[in-house]
Amino acid sequence: MSIPTYEIYALKYAGPFTRPASMMVWFQDLDKTVQTDYFIFAIRGGGETVVVDCGVRPDLAAERGLAGYVNPVEVLKRIGIDAGKLKHLVVTHIHFDHASGIRLFPKANIYVQEKEFRFWIKDPIAKRAPFLHVSDLGANQYLKKLEGSKRLHLIRGDKKILPGIELLLAPGHTPGMQAVAVNTAKGRAIVGSDVAHFFISYRNDIPSAIITDLRAWMKTYDKLRAKASSIDLMFPGHDPAMLQNYPTVAEEVVRLV
Numbered sequence: 001m002s003i004p005t006y007e008i009y010a011l012k013y014a015g016p017f018t019r020p021a022s023m024m025v026w027f028q029d030l031d032k033t034v035q036t037d038y039f040i041f042a043i044r045g046g047g048e049t050v051v052v053d054c055g056v057r058p059d060l061a062a063e064r065g066l067a068g069y070v071n072p073v074e075v076l077k078r079i080g081i082d083a084g085k086l087k088h089l090v091v092t093h094i095h096f097d098h099a100s101g102i103r104l105f106p107k108a109n110i111y112v113q114e115k116e117f118r119f120w121i122k123d124p125i126a127k128r129a130p131f132l133h134v135s136d137l138g139a140n141q142y143l144k145k146l147e148g149s150k151r152l153h154l155i156r157g158d159k160k161i162l163p164g165i166e167l168l169l170a171p172g173h174t175p176g177m178q179a180v181a182v183n184t185a186k187g188r189a190i191v192g193s194d195v196a197h198f199f200i201s202y203r204n205d206i207p208s209a210i211i212t213d214l215r216a217w218m219k220t221y222d223k224l225r226a227k228a229s230s231i232d233l234m235f236p237g238h239d240p241a242m243l244q245n246y247p248t249v250a251e252e253v254v255r256l257v
C-alpha cells in the first residue's frame with residue numbers, strides 16, 4: 001500500500017501582537033519591533049486528521065487579554081474539523097500558546113515527548129519565573145491527570161504515528177520539543193511549530209531568543225533540514241507571512257502545502 005500524501009493547514013487563532021524583533025530572531029534588530037500571530041496546524045489526508053498544537057483555552061485568553069483571539073474550536077470548524085471528535089492531537093511543546101487548549105479535545109490521543117512532559121510536569125525548575133511565565137498551570141494539571149491513561153502517548157525520540165507522519169524530537173526551544181515530518185505532494189514537509197518562530201530562522205540558521213539550549217537547537221536545525229525535502233517546506237510557529245503567502249481556504253486559514 002502506498003503512503004498517503006497529506007495537506008497542511010495553518011490556522012491563526014490570535015494576534016497580531018507587536019514584539020521586539022530581537023525576541024523573534026536571536027539578538028537581531030535590537031531597536032525594531034515585528035508583528036506576530038498565534039497558530040495551530042492541521043494535517044489532513046488518507047482519511048485522517050491530525051491537529052498540531054491546541055491554542056489557548058478561552059478563560060486563559062480572557063485572563064491574558066489576548067488580542068484577536070478566537071476559540072480554537074471555532075477556528076477548526078472553519079475547515080470542518082470537530083475538536084470534540086478529533087482522534088490525533090500532537091502537542092509540540094508545553095508552552096501556554098501551544099498546550100493551553102488541550103481540554104478542548106476530550107477524545108484525542110495526545111502525543112507529547114516524554115522529556116517535555118517530565119520537565120514541565122515534574123521538574124521543580126519549571127515552576128521558576130522564566131518558565132512559569134510561558135506556562136498554563138491548568139493545562140499542566142490536565143496533562144498530569146492523564147498520566148498512565150491510554151489517551152496520553154509519551155513519546156521517546158522519533159516515532160511514526162501514521163503512515164507518512166513522523167514525530168521528531170527537536171529540543172532547543174524547550175527541553176523536549178517535537179516537530180512533525182509530513183509526507184506531502186511536494187515532498188517531506190516539517191511542521192516545526194516553535195523550533196523557529198519565523199521562516200527567517202531556517203533561512204539564516206538563527207533561532208528566536210526564547211531558547212533553553214542553543215547548542216541543542218543547532219543540532220535540531222541540522223536534523224530537520226536533513227529531513228525536509230526543501231527548506232521551503234519547513235514551517236515556523238508564529239510567522240504572519242504564512243497568512244500572506246499561501247492560499248486562503250477559510251477566514252485566517254491557509255493551506256501551506
Ligand SMILES: [Zn+2]
Nearest residue numbers: 095097194237
Ligand atoms: Zn509559541
